Amino acid sequence: MTVTVTGTVTVDPRLGAVLPAAAVLTVAAADQVRLHPDLPPDVAAAFVRDLGAVPSDAPRVAGTVVELVPAPSVPGASLLDAVRVMDRLRSPGGCPWDAAQTPASLLRYLVEETYELYDAIADGDREAIREELGDVLLQVLFHARIATEDAADPFGIDEVADELVAKLVGRHPHVFGDGEVITGPEMTPGEQQVRWEELKAVEKRRASALEGVARSQPAAALVAKYLSRARRAGVPDDLLVAASDDPLYAGIAGSAEPDPEGALRAAAGELARRVRAAEDAARAAGEDPAALDADAWRRRWSAADRT
DSSP states (O other), X not given: OOOEEEEEEEEOGGGXXXXXXXXXXXXXXXXXXXXXXTSOHHHHHHXXXXXXXXXXXXXXXXXXXXXXXXXXXXXXXXXXXXXXXXXXXHSTTSOHHHHHOOTTTTHHHHHHHHHHHHHHHHHTOHHHHHHHHHHXXXXXXXXXXXXXXXXSSOOOHXXXXXXXXXXXXXXXXXXXXXXXXXXXXXSOHHHHHHHHHHHHHHHXXXXXXXXXXXXXXXXXXXXXXXXXXXHHTTOOHHHXXXXXXXXXXXXXXXXOOSOHHHHHHHHHHHHHHHHHHHHHHHHHTTOOGGGOOHHHHXXXXXXXXXX
């Protein structure tokens, strides 16, 4: 009696008709290669062409039978598609505009997309958040793809991800390390922040508490970040408040507001709401908002209190 021995090989359909390296010899030596019915049609067709594979309803043969089964979907699997599309756009035969970009030419898009994501989050717009997160991710993929072409210091998206993983693991020893406690009742949130800064200082070998702060961020956020870093380093508040005579700086330094940029944005939003409400009230009264004088603006301004 002839015995049929059946084994399985897991393949990732997102990579196309590609076998895992460790399974190539096993599949090559098989008497029959069968296809799991859940494989995408295009991938299955390629395996039929390249390996002589047969569909799942074909009769089994005697000998060694290997079935190719799709790998289960895991979080992040679609990132492979995004990386592959970005590579295609940047490669010869791809998109001329994408191929012509440089890190410098993409800077304004990085800033714009970040602000658009900020607005979507502030507005609580779930659909817009999903879209804008994708646009920010595109910037990461784009810059990483361009970086592979640098002759002196090339790196790609894998090196970016590896460095991120190493950073996250290194800064969370309570999760990945030897059990150091930096959360819970043993340590306050403020002490946790101090410990994280200590870990980053060791990691970055920073010569100053202010190193690593992005200087291109909006001025209010920059001042707040500098103040936060300086306070964690132990600089007394009276010295910080007296560091500049500028009234805007003094207001931020002397305030307990942890996010002056966010507070100013909220104030800007309230101003915009009031101006638009007054304009709408003027239109409703048959007036041209562009022609309002100071007295007319005062009359219509109270309309904002009713909206």
